[in-house]
Amino acid sequence: MSVRGISHVTFVVADLERTARLLCEGLGAREVYDSAGREHSLSREKFFVLGDAWLVAMQGAPLAERSYRHVAFAVDAADLPACRARLQGLGVDILPGRGRIEGEGASLYFHDDDNHLFELHAGTLDERLAAYAAADAAATPSGRG
Incomplete structure (x- = not known):
């Protein structure tokens, strides 16, 4: 057995229509399914495609509190200002970062109304590791590594 990647991410939300607006209008997702009375899972759900990601919004009680647990979506740095403007237009709680x-x-961090934290990140794992290695090297006194 080998895991090939993430299949989908599910968010439990109080208001499916509000979440659909956030995902579609705010992030550019495409809604591809709405169970609407044909619940095959635990409750009504909607499916979305965002880039290559399959996202699920399922009707239920929102998170009781906020935390740093989050999902990060890859974006181009040049697109961050437009993303910020769209999200602000929807009244999304954008964090200072x-x-x-x-x-x-x-990165651009924001919470939805169900206390989920999202990040729009303009960078790759390789870039992050290189930046951390450079910072670590700069912090190490010369000749002592």
Whole structure:
């Protein structure tokens, strides 16, 4: 057996229509299914395609509190200002972000109304590892590694 990747990500949400607006209008997802009275799972659900990702929004009680647990979607850095504007237009709670080291890649963090944290990230794993290695090398005193 070998795992090939992530199949889908499910978010439990109080309001499916509100989440559909966030995913479609805010992030550019495409809705591909709505169970609407034909519940095959635990409750009504909608399926979305965002890039190559299959996302599920399932009707239910929202998260009780916010945390740093999140899903990050890959975007081009040049698209972040337009993403921010679309999300602000939907009244999304955009966070100030966290400190970054040079080369790590820009991010935009936001919460939905169900306390899920999302990140739009302009960077790759290779870029992140290179940035961390450079920061670690710069912090190591010369000749002592």
